[in-house]
Amino acid sequence: MEDCIIIGGGPAGLTAAIYLARYHLDIRLFDCGTSRAALIPCTHNHAGYPDGIAGTELVERMRRQAEKYGARREEKRVEKLERDEEGFRVHAQGQVFRARSVLLATGVFNLHPPGMDDALHDEALRRGALRYCPVCDGYEVTDKRVGVIGTRQHGTAETLFIRTFTRDLTLIAPDAEHDLDAECITSLDEAGVARVDGPCGRYRLEGDRLAVETARGWMSFDSVYPALGSHIRSELAVALGARANEDGRLEVSDHLETSVRNLFAAGDVVEGLDQISNAMGQAGVAATRIRNRLAEERAVWR
């Protein structure tokens, strides 16, 4: 019986592992190796790294720090969670593990531009020609030529967010035509955002720029942001009855506990700002709450 099983080894899961291991708790951390942080070529908004740091290096440093206190990442995909009288049963690749508490730090997966193959996707990301997070890197596109693939309210909101960084903005419909209500159209017009129809499906790199084929032919941008939504990896918790919003983001208390007792969640899988600092902060709060809960239940006295 573990004190806690952490599912997910990105910034949230690893921060929780460091805290819990340093609280002398018995933990395991299962991770299937698809952290969004690994997609960050170089983060410039994460405090403490004035020259920036690659997402892979940051995660590797966190792993080493967790290992120093005995918390090792195990490469396993968790397939199912069940409750029992004493806690949880965690099913991973044919094995069942038991824990008094579980912390879900499984993150989200951004939907990719339609028809873009993985090799082009990863290379465009590496060059900064494709970006996913204007909160993170809007600064880097200041006064640049930017395309946003999206429509409806989500595409409009993302485009207007980027408008404070650059005026040269085009909203590209992923499908044949835009689907925008009058309010969206007014906001986009007031902000001077150009609109073109799609469908999107063909792309090419032109040096460090990304060209997108649209209804008006090929258009080239310094950076393109897909605004197509995300898949929220909250299914394990939702299947246990944890409450989530309509997108699938988990609802949590101030101490990051889901609506299922002793099932906690932190990071992108929880509603909030999709940022490393937020994931780390939530994980620290959740880990301390887990420690305090288990101490109340007298499960962790030395």
Ligand SMILES: Cc1cc2nc3c(=O)[nH]c(=O)nc-3n(C[C@H](O)[C@H](O)[C@H](O)COP(=O)(O)OP(=O)(O)OC[C@H]3O[C@@H](n4cnc5c(N)ncnc54)[C@H](O)[C@@H]3O)c2cc1C
């Ligand atoms: C291109 C890009 C650039 C970004 N730039 C920045 C930036 O500059 N600054 C910033 O603060 N943020 C940035 N972000 C956002 C940042 O990466 C995320 O906010 C952060 O990684 C969230 O951490 P997390 O631990 O919640 O989730 P993740 O890092 O996504 O980790 C979740 C982990 O859970 C694992 N997992 C999922 N399901 C299972 C399962 N069933 N069993 C086992 N393991 C599982 C996954 O494999 C993954 O390793 C960027 C994101 C992208 C995509």
